[in-house]
Amino acid sequence: MLIRKGVWQMRWAQRLVLACVIVWPCLPGSMARAEGSDDRQQLLASVHVHSTASTGELTIDALAERAEQLGLDVFGIGEHHRPDLIASSPAVVLSAIAQRTNKIRLTSAVTVLSSDDPVRVFQQFSTLDLLSNGRAEIMAGRGSFIESFPLFGYDLHDYDELFEEKLQLLLKIRSEENITWRGKHRAALNNQGVYPRPFQEKLPVWIAVGGSPNSVIRAARLNLPLAIAIIGGMPQGFVPFVDLYRKSLNEFGHDPLPIGINSPTYIADTSQQAQDEHWPHYEALFSKIGKERGWPPTTRHQYEAQCSEKGALLVGSPQQVIDKILYEYELLGHDRFLAQISMSSLPHEKAMHSIELFGSKVAPVIRREIESKNKN
Amino acid sequence: MLIRKGVWQMRWAQRLVLACVIVWPCLPGSMARAEGSDDRQQLLASVHVHSTASTGELTIDALAERAEQLGLDVFGIGEHHRPDLIASSPAVVLSAIAQRTNKIRLTSAVTVLSSDDPVRVFQQFSTLDLLSNGRAEIMAGRGSFIESFPLFGYDLHDYDELFEEKLQLLLKIRSEENITWRGKHRAALNNQGVYPRPFQEKLPVWIAVGGSPNSVIRAARLNLPLAIAIIGGMPQGFVPFVDLYRKSLNEFGHDPLPIGINSPTYIADTSQQAQDEHWPHYEALFSKIGKERGWPPTTRHQYEAQCSEKGALLVGSPQQVIDKILYEYELLGHDRFLAQISMSSLPHEKAMHSIELFGSKVAPVIRREIESKNKN
Numbered sequence: 001m002l003i004r005k006g007v008w009q010m011r012w013a014q015r016l017v018l019a020c021v022i023v024w025p026c027l028p029g030s031m032a033r034a035e036g037s038d039d040r041q042q043l044l045a046s047v048h049v050h051s052t053a054s055t056g057e058l059t060i061d062a063l064a065e066r067a068e069q070l071g072l073d074v075f076g077i078g079e080h081h082r083p084d085l086i087a088s089s090p091a092v093v094l095s096a097i098a099q100r101t102n103k104i105r106l107t108s109a110v111t112v113l114s115s116d117d118p119v120r121v122f123q124q125f126s127t128l129d130l131l132s133n134g135r136a137e138i139m140a141g142r143g144s145f146i147e148s149f150p151l152f153g154y155d156l157h158d159y160d161e162l163f164e165e166k167l168q169l170l171l172k173i174r175s176e177e178n179i180t181w182r183g184k185h186r187a188a189l190n191n192q193g194v195y196p197r198p199f200q201e202k203l204p205v206w207i208a209v210g211g212s213p214n215s216v217i218r219a220a221r222l223n224l225p226l227a228i229a230i231i232g233g234m235p236q237g238f239v240p241f242v243d244l245y246r247k248s249l250n251e252f253g254h255d256p257l258p259i260g261i262n263s264p265t266y267i268a269d270t271s272q273q274a275q276d277e278h279w280p281h282y283e284a285l286f287s288k289i290g291k292e293r294g295w296p297p298t299t300r301h302q303y304e305a306q307c308s309e310k311g312a313l314l315v316g317s318p319q320q321v322i323d324k325i326l327y328e329y330e331l332l333g334h335d336r337f338l339a340q341i342s343m344s345s346l347p348h349e350k351a352m353h354s355i356e357l358f359g360s361k362v363a364p365v366i367r368r369e370i371e372s373k374n375k376n
Numbered sequence: 377m378l379i380r381k382g383v384w385q386m387r388w389a390q391r392l393v394l395a396c397v398i399v400w401p402c403l404p405g406s407m408a409r410a411e412g413s414d415d416r417q418q419l420l421a422s423v424h425v426h427s428t429a430s431t432g433e434l435t436i437d438a439l440a441e442r443a444e445q446l447g448l449d450v451f452g453i454g455e456h457h458r459p460d461l462i463a464s465s466p467a468v469v470l471s472a473i474a475q476r477t478n479k480i481r482l483t484s485a486v487t488v489l490s491s492d493d494p495v496r497v498f499q500q501f502s503t504l505d506l507l508s509n510g511r512a513e514i515m516a517g518r519g520s521f522i523e524s525f526p527l528f529g530y531d532l533h534d535y536d537e538l539f540e541e542k543l544q545l546l547l548k549i550r551s552e553e554n555i556t557w558r559g560k561h562r563a564a565l566n567n568q569g570v571y572p573r574p575f576q577e578k579l580p581v582w583i584a585v586g587g588s589p590n591s592v593i594r595a596a597r598l599n600l601p602l603a604i605a606i607i608g609g610m611p612q613g614f615v616p617f618v619d620l621y622r623k624s625l626n627e628f629g630h631d632p633l634p635i636g637i638n639s640p641t642y643i644a645d646t647s648q649q650a651q652d653e654h655w656p657h658y659e660a661l662f663s664k665i666g667k668e669r670g671w672p673p674t675t676r677h678q679y680e681a682q683c684s685e686k687g688a689l690l691v692g693s694p695q696q697v698i699d700k701i702l703y704e705y706e707l708l709g710h711d712r713f714l715a716q717i718s719m720s721s722l723p724h725e726k727a728m729h730s731i732e733l734f735g736s737k738v739a740p741v742i743r744r745e746i747e748s749k750n751k752n
């Protein structure tokens with residue numbers, strides 16, 4: 001079945017859309033290489049992001065294929081511009097995945113729109129949409145990582161202005177075929193066509209936000225679904241954001257729109273195993289990013305607090321993850337849950353097992369529970 | 377076998393590399409739509425550029441898959457920004473094709489580098505290269521169609537300067553991981569990394585030229601293989617270009633490099649059938665483009681002259697196309713022949729039959745003949 005009127009109509013199906021998002025895709029070995037080992041042969045030997053994986057190595061498209069088989073609804077790929085995180089062109093990666101799958105929706109998570117050209121972004125996702133028979137989505141964000149700004153000649157002082165302007169242009173291209181437009185951060189357009197047009201009548205565009213109320217209000221003003229990244233702290237703290245979004249939608253005269261929650265997720269057979277297996281990778285990544293951003297070092301103690309009942313991380317046994325998703329659903333009443341699986345240094349087979357458990361043990365229970373809640 | 381040192385080493389294999397290039401990919405129905413019929417349902421119903429073509433409709437990836445099965449060496453996709461020609465993001469389309477194929481090399485034909493960002497182009501083709509285990513190539517050109525210039529804010533007055541600058545940057549990115557660079561048409565880079573790095577040690581970059589001697593000298597100066605588009609006139613007229621390229625390579629102190637010839641190709645079972653089937657599509661396309669560019673209308677008489685023994689078009693029976701490729705080989709001694717198959721209004725099954733004949737009837741004879749020529 002093709003969802004022709006945009007994925008947000010799923011809302012009225014009274015189910016929680018469940019997604020896998022590979023936020024930090026990384027080739028095995030490239031982390032080591034980035035650190036200076038320059039072990040190119042090893043990098044080459046361990047690249048298996050292709051269709052006929054002849055070794056046991058699991059690949060991003062294999063993960064996506066399995067996610068679809070398990071009945072998950074959406075598969076996402078993040079955009080980064082670093083030696084340790086490989087996917088700088090999500091549409092090119094998603095296009096390969098489209099050929100391995102038939103039903104699962106394909107999204108960027110996120111497209112760093114502020115430092116990109118909305119014309120090119122639309123063209124790439126429109127092409128993906130045609131190649132996937134209408135499964136493409138754009139999740140647009142201002143960007144959490146900032147490498148792309150100097151790389152494409154943008155000034156971080158214009159961080160928000162860039163996003164606002166480029167988003168407006170993207171939406172204009174989405175609704176009109178011939179564009180007349182003038183702005184500050186891109187050449188003007190004078191009745192120019194942008195092609196190809198997508199398969200779907202309207203390419204879905206979600207706005208991804210961190211914790212800025214202005215971003216939430218903007219999504220409501222522009223009548224766009226909202227994806228909230230809850231990557232730390234307590235989900236409870238996001239209740240005001242969700243309320244603000246719903247209230248703003250109403251004030252702008254729009255109908256309710258879906259809300260997605262994106263959170264770091266790692267599921268293993270037992271609680272202890274989940275934390276023990278996940279922590280070293282979490283620590284490595286967050287220490288590295290933290291060093292770049294001047295954060296204090298992450299401690300195991302803090303980590304465990306975030307893994308606990310009311311924390312932001314969905315790290316645990318299937319039952320713990322079920323409990324947390326349902327807890328968040330009670331709090332936020334969201335429509336989508338996107339499990340962010342960081343591939344950075346995590347072995348692919350661990351990511352695969354996590355997806356297996358998410359699809360086979362967590363998803364069926366969540367769907368049943370939410371259906372029964374909505375009946376009552 | 378993986379060609380690790382770049383495809384031009386094929387030269388020493390003493391064979392003519394045979395390629396299919398879909399220069400004007402177009403969705404069935406989109407031509408009609410562009411003409412104003414706005415028959416969206418028909419467009420949607422006839423979109424089958426996907427992995428599990430459930431109808432009889434042939435798709436671009438099916439063509440590529442068949443080209444590989446037939447033993448052709450390269451498959452290419454053109455870049456256009458028009459309602460009637462669909463592929464504005466060749467890397468996204470090629471990435472889907474990479475999942476349906478294992479050996480065939482994948483190239484843009486061409487990437488309109490003058491109006492693009494070399495950083496994004498490199499990132500996309502590098503990603504494609506990883507996804508295809510080292511089969512990606514960039515064929516860079518100044519662009520024959522010019523829609524992309526105003527679309528991306530470039531001035532046609534800078535036509536050549538843009539290409540020169542962007543090509544230099546692309547080559548720098550190809551050979552260095554961290555780039556420091558300053559130019560006129562793109563933001564400067566200060567020791568910034570461009571990722572991912574490709575699977576191949578060096579992403580092949582070909583220079584596509586029309587008929588400008590300066591472009592030929594530039595390719596030689598930059599030590600890059602040359603793709604000559606012979607789309608009209610007489611192949612004989614291109615002998616001076618080929619000589620100029622070889623002489624210039626020598627003067628710049630470079631070793632010989634391969635030369636590719638790209639020409640419009642249509643093969644049918646008989647000579648008459650080929651012309652009768654091909655002419656209406658050729659006429660429709662060239663009249664349309666001609667009107668935009670102020671050319672006089674194309675006549676069947678001129679067309680037939682170009683299809684004759686010494687003309688530029690490879691339209692005919694398998695034997696006629698064999699004769700013309702061998703005639704051109706005698707004249708130009710090229711290393712690659714790329715059959716440009718325009719999909720515009722041509723039904724996909726006709727394109728497929730043409731590829732079938734190219735792979736099954738033409739290619740084996742060409743290979744045998746050239747091998748025996750090179751032995752003597």
